Amino acid sequence: MIILKADYKKYNVSELENIRVDEEEFYGTFYNAILLQTCNRVEIIFDADKLEDIKGIENIKLEKFDILVGDEAIEHLFRVACGLESMIVGEDQILGQLKNAYLKAKEKGKISKKLEKIILKAIHTGQRARVETKINEGGVSIGSAAVELAEKVFGLEGKNVLLIGAGEMANLVIKALKEKNIKAIIVANRTYEKAERLAKELGGIAVKFDKLEEALRYADIVISATGAPHPILTKERLKNAGKTFIIDIANPRDTTDDIKELPGVFLFTIDDLRLVAEENLKKRKKEIPKVEKIIYEELENLKELLDKMKLEVAVKELGQYIENIRKREVEKALKILKNKNKPAEEVLDDFSKALCKKIIYDMIKIFENVESREFFECLAKEFKKHGNNN
Missing domain, CATH: 1.10.287 (Helix Hairpins)
Incomplete structure (x- = not known):
């Protein structure tokens, strides 16, 4: 097996975007191959022993890729499936992305029996790692840490959540909230169309920014992640909010310290969340040797x-x-x-x-x-x- 690898360790997101391969062209050119592309990686997986055996390889800019061959390539694929090669160690999303890449190649009829066995074994290994270890437990992004903190301290089930903002940080919050059993999600943003798009992902509702105070009265939990240059949540704005759990993950902050003076208002800032995320990351890293043991076992099984x-x-x-x-x-x-x-x-x-x-x-x-x-x-x-x- 041969893998052509380009990822976040070597390139930034915009550079990776320029390396990306057109999927239709790829499957129109190559056989016995799988294309795995995410925002953090471009990996091309071939069932071949030598590059010169791959018909059409001259269409790929090989100088942009690291080239892994044989056992090294297979082990790398297993590590990818387990989340050990991800920017956020142990993240779950990559496993679904690998499954989708496999299904696409299979649908196109471009996957060999050998390559299929290897990919399915890698997926199985990734599943084992997440069931038998704690490699994916605890939020390690600020967005997921915010949701985790809200769940631990206040509880999410049956709660109304207000998300203020629709940028990158807000998107991370939405991803973390998808798995939770919340009652309702409200998204407020200065650009209403962006709020609508995010709200749609969770089956929630979007509100215009001039309706923010009304939304604050309705919300049990507020997660604020705007890019505003000044605070938008003040003591005056929150005086009628009632019991509210506020997590401010904006930089600069969206909140003023004096809102802590309001009865029933609990405030956590990005500094509190960094501590949560760092602690969770340490815990995940401690699980790496356990995951590597699983990888070794499954590699031996695959060899047989x-x-x-x-x-x-x-x-x-x-x-x-x-x-x-x-x-x-x-x-x-x-x-x-x-x-x-x-x-x-x-x-x-x-x-x-x-x-x-x-x-x-x-x-x-x-x-x-x-x-x-x-x-x-x-x-x-x-x-x-x-x-x-x-």
């Missing part, structure tokens, strides 16, 4: 599976070789029988001898080119043993 596949292919090819000889010798024997030059018993005897001689002759020719005579001797002994048993 691939060896078995190789044997099956070899046996199939050997069977086809013998069948071709059998057909030729049968044709010769049938011609002799039609001419009635010899008794049937003699023709059959000649046929069986010719078949055996041809196979033995070809085997000798083959093994003359094999360096290890021990293997040939071992094979002969095994044939003898099976012959005696039969």
